Amino acid sequence: MEHELSIQQAPTRKEKPDYSDLSFGKHFTDHMFVMDYNEEDGWFDARITPYEPLLMDPSSLVFHYGQAVFEGLKAYHAKDSGILLFRPEKNFNRLNISNERMNIPAVDPDFLVEALKKLIHIDRDWVPTQEGQSLYIRPFIIATEPALSVKPASNYKLMIILSPVGSYYSNSDQMSPVSIYVEDEYVRSVKGGVGFTKTAGNYAASLKAQTKADELGYDQVLWLDAIEKKYVEEVGSMNIFFKINGEVITPALNGSILDGITRDSVIELLRHWNYNVQERRISIEEIKAAHQDGTLEEVFGTGTAAVISPVGKLKWKEEELTINHNETGALSLSLYETIAGIQTGEKEDKLGWTVPLEVKQT
Known part of the structure; x- marks a missing residue:
């Protein structure tokens, strides 16, 4: 029409x-x-x-x-x-x-x-x-x-x-790592629900856990699956990625995870760079084990507001995992500089993502 x-x-x-x-x-x-x-x-x-x-x-x-x-x-x-x-x-x-x-x-x-x-x-x-x-x-x-x-x-x-x-975050240095609280009491969504949509109620349901994270001194909430409360899903305002032993892993879209535009862009860019990217279920226990054996190299979130947010700390139950010495990782920085550079025209848009503001005359 x-x-x-x-x-x-x-x-x-x-x-x-x-x-x-x-x-x-x-x-x-x-x-x-x-x-x-x-x-x-x-x-x-x-x-x-x-x-x-x-x-x-x-x-x-x-x-x-x-x-x-x-x-x-x-x-x-x-x-x-x-x-x-x-x-x-x-x-x-x-x-x-x-x-x-x-x-x-x-x-x-x-x-x-x-x-x-x-x-x-x-x-x-x-x-x-x-x-x-x-x-x-x-x-x-x-x-x-x-x-x-x-x-x-x-x-x-x-x-x-x-x-x-x-910058989305109040910290003057956008690429300073954020701290994440892993929520294991409340749940955000379940397959068959509305977790894959951007509907207002999803965000209202997240506020209680975010308040708890704020009180504990953490920036964001990482949600686990609603059934077993063991598999990582997404952060309140971001999708989440883990670099483990050279591979990049992000939770697979399962009906309760938002199909982020920046998430899709990061996956496409990483594969363009010849990284092995896996979209699969990953448990919080697997992340803890990778941290213990030294193979958890980087964690970062992706989203429109912040683009790339390196994660420096993960609090799960009584433990706090410090990632990459609470410093921004090389891959997180490269992704941010590349995508932000493409968005502002400072880097070549080899993947055809940007749309110039050419207004048709009426």
Whole structure:
């Protein structure tokens, strides 16, 4: 279905934040993209409007039964002063995977990529230019039908908002290793559930364990499988990788693990570099054993927000495993420098991942 896109310019522009001190997701640009859905018209009324609050009925189904999905990607200021997106089509394709599981109507990924380009073009002066900075992009869909029946909604709203961001982590050195608390009481998801989707409830369910990790002085939570509580799944905001005796291992996608865009990029890049990459089940006991015999060389997380996060410490039960002397490993650093370099155009994009912001005239 062909969509038209209307554009309403903001009458005034906001004052820009201090780009030398950007927090994650605290400031938002002048405009947003909005599109609505009903059963008669499908997705309709695509528009770019001034960023503004929503007026919603208190009985909107999203508030009561959590029918909501989202994505996260970034735009980067390129070395030639242009703007680059990183594999945006994969994010919108994954949005449809989440939509299908959450019983939300599918969207047109190609149209959304073009709409996103126009939105960023309008707010292009919000794309920060300093090293490690980017424009974070948050597409999301919520159920807006006013009803209290437990059912799929008949009305939805899709929005895309933009936020200039610095490093995801508060530490000034993004590549300083993070510490991870292995959660063995609470569980995040199970095969057949919604763990492979980016739905709001997944993240709400993680907050209790993250609070526990914070209280113990750890940065993130590593989740184990929900059945046996022995196999590694993913970190709260990242997929996880282990370099053991020269091989790189990451948990296989099993229906409860998110198919991360950065995860996929790391696997593709490592295989391009001729590393042996295994996607398989790996237990926390295997990781402990590799640490004990000295073959656990590196651990790192992957995700849109941080790209690569070296892990320096893993706390499981009463033990704390220190990895690579709590220092950033050579492979983690190479992956970060390569992917970040591709994202900003500083390194050759041999794998065809970046999309320049070329806006079609309407």
